[in-house]
Amino acid sequence: KVQLMEFGGGSVQAGGSLRLSCAVSGNIDPSYSMGWFRQAPGQKREGVAAIDKDGDTAYADSVKGRFTISKDSAKNTLDLLMDRLTPNDTGMYYCAADFNGWDVVVVVTAPQVQEDFGYWGQGTQVTVAS
DSSP: OOEEEEEOOEEEETTOOEEEEEEEESOOOTTOEEEEEEEOTTSOOEEEEEEETTOOEEEOTTTTTTEEEEEETTTTEEEEEEOSOOGGGOEEEEEEEESSOOOHHHHHHOHHHHHHOOEEOOOEEEEEEO
16 A cells, blocks of 8 residues: 655745655555645646656646656655745645556646546645735
């Protein structure tokens, strides 16, 4: 069984930075894709960033150039460094993993693929004040 737990959310002023981390435990299939997703109040969940077993990454257009996804395979952690935050980045952030080998661009852009992701953390709140 795979379990994920997010850390690092909080409140920050616009223009500030936060680093989210996700601790992954359990049996990790080599064909995994992992991603960060977020949901703002009253909005649908959206893909933010994704990374696959080869280190290929993809980002939502709204965060390109500001967010960086990375993984530490030895520690089984997934990070999201968020810079130049804006109030539009406010929301609940979730990390998730799946072992169907999805292309990272599809993970970020396709809601139907996100719905099929097998493993999710409980989420961590990010609030950006203007």
